[in-house]
Amino acid sequence: MTFTAQILTLYPEMFPGPLGTSLAGRAMEEGKWACDTINPREFATDKHRSVDDTPAGGGAGMVLRADIMAAAVDHALEKQENAPILAMTPRGKPLTQARVREIASGPGVTIICGRFEGFDERLFDARDIEQVSIGDYVLSGGEMGALVLLDACIRLLPGVMGASSSGDDESFEHGTLEYPQYTRPQKWEGRIIPEVLRSGDHAKIDAWRKQRAEEDTRLRRPDLWERHRDGPDQSPSGAQEKDKDKE
Template sequence: MSFHATVLTLYPEMFPGPLGISLAGRAQSEGKWSLEAVQIRDFAADKHKTVDDTPAGGGAGMVLRVDVLAAAVDYARAANPDAPVLAMTPRGKPLTQARVRELAAGPGVIVLCGRFEGFDERIFEGRGVEEVSVGDIVLSGGEPAALMLLDACIRLLPGVMGAASSGAEESFENGLLEYPHFTRPAMWEGRTIPEVLRSGDHAKIEGWRKSRSEVDTRLRRPDLWERHCDARVQSASGEQAKKKD
C-alpha cells in the first residue's frame, strides 16, 4: 500500500509543485506515493461558490466556513478513512520529526490548507482535525506549509532515499542538531577541513561528530538541548529501575 496524500485547498494548481521533481517526483512516478489536490470551493452550496464569511463578533478579514470545510473533509475521509486530517495553522502544535515519522508510517494524510483569517474553530472538534504549525511564522496560506509537511513524510518512505542510513543522522532524529559537513577542497580561502575528519580514525570521527552535534544544539537551540538532557535523565532513571528489578 502506497502513501496517499489528499490536500484540501483553494489553490490545487500549487500541487504537486516541488514535490513533482527530484526524489519526491521520482518516488511519485514509481508509485511509492500519490497525491490528490482537491478544490475546497467545489463543496460550497451556493451558486457563487462562497467559502468564507465575516468573523463572528466583528474584525478584519474573512473566515473559512465550517460547513464547506466539513464537506471537503468528509469527501477526503471517505476515500482514505484511516488517514489523519491535519490543518496547517500557526495556532497548531509544532510539527516534530517524531510526528513526521508517525505520519510516514501510515496510509497517508489529509491536509487542510487555510487562507484569509483561518478556519471556523468548530471544524477541529467537529471533524477531529489536528492543528499543526511548521514554525512561529505567518504564511499567506497553508499550501507552503503543506508542501513542507509532505516533503518531510515522503523522504522517509521506503525506497525514496538512496541509502537506508541517509535519514538516520539528520537533525532532530536523535533530538539534536546534525553535526557540520565538509568536502573538497581541503583548503578554501584559508579555511581548512578539521584534521580529525581527514585522519581516517573512525572512532575519533564519530566522537567529534557527536561532540559538535551536542555543542551546536546547546548554543543554537537551547530548547532542544534542554529536552535532550531531560530525555537522557529519564532514560537513565528507567535503566536504573530495571537493574533494581
C-alpha cells in the first residue's frame, strides 16, 4: 500500500521540494509514498480566484475563506476519504512522535497549509480537521510545517530506513532525548570516546546510554522530563520495545 500525501496549498510548486531527495526521494521513486497537491484557488468563484478576505472585526492581514477552503477539503475527501485531515497552524496541538507514528501507519494524510492570518474558524466547526503545530513560532505559511510533518512520517514507512528497528531508539521514542553518539577517530582534539563505549560490555553500554538520555533530558528539556518521570514505563510513541530476555 502506498502512503499518499495530499497537500492543500497556494504554492504547489513547493512540493515535494526537499522530500524529492535523500531517503524520502528514494522512497517516492520506489512507490512507498506519493505526493499530490491541490490548489484552493481552483475552487474560487470570482475572476481573480480569490481565496481570502479581510478579517471580521477589523485588523491587519487577510483570512482564508471557509467556503473556498471547505470546497478544497471536500475534493480531497473524495480522492482519499480514509486519511486524516490536518491543518498546519500555530494555534494547533503540538505534533508528537506518537502522532507521527499513528499517521505513518495509515493510508496517508491530507494536509492543509495555512497562509496570511490563518483560517476562518468556521472551517474547523464544519469539517473534521485536526489542527497541528510544529512549534511555538510563526512561519510565512504552513508549507514548511507540512514538509516537516511528512518527513517525520515517511522515514517510518516500511523499508524506508532499512532495518525495521532503525527508528525505535531515538529522541522522543521512549519519552527522553537520545543519548550522545560517537564514532571514529577514537581521539579527536584531545577528546576521547567514553571508555564504557569502548568496553564491549553491552550491559554497561545500555546502562550508560539510559543514564545519559535521562540526564540530558532533565537538563535540556525539563518539560519532557516531567512527563517521562510521571508517565508509564513504555514507549510513548508506540515504537516496538526490545525483548531484553531474548537477547
